[in-house]
Amino acid sequence: MLTLKVNKNMREVIVKIPKRMLNENEHTVVHQELERGDFVYISTTRYVTDYKPETIRAEMMKGYVEMSQINLKIAKECMHLEFEAQHTMERLVSGG
Numbered sequence: 001m002l003t004l005k006v007n008k009n010m011r012e013v014i015v016k017i018p019k020r021m022l023n024e025n026e027h028t029v030v031h032q033e034l035e036r037g038d039f040v041y042i043s044t045t046r047y048v049t050d051y052k053p054e055t056i057r058a059e060m061m062k063g064y065v066e067m068s069q070i071n072l073k074i075a076k077e078c079m080h081l082e083f084e085a086q087h088t089m090e091r092l093v094s095g096g
Helices: 017-034 036-077 081-092
Strands: none
Touching: 036 081
């Protein structure tokens, strides 16, 4: 369990971390000379930074899939017009 100290710009937070992750955390904190609270802050900031683009990417993929279905439907509805235009062009070119 990790507790952050409180000052006027911070709130106290209790974080439960699995032992394996805590051991990795301790290793990183010692080697980078960070305080535990800094490590949690950096990790949280990194998560938010990585999460937002991934969310946008997922939403865009969903939108493209939805639009592909709409575009396919429009193309199918207008197919007869394409055939008619091609037939008219061939008739005008051949002089018939």
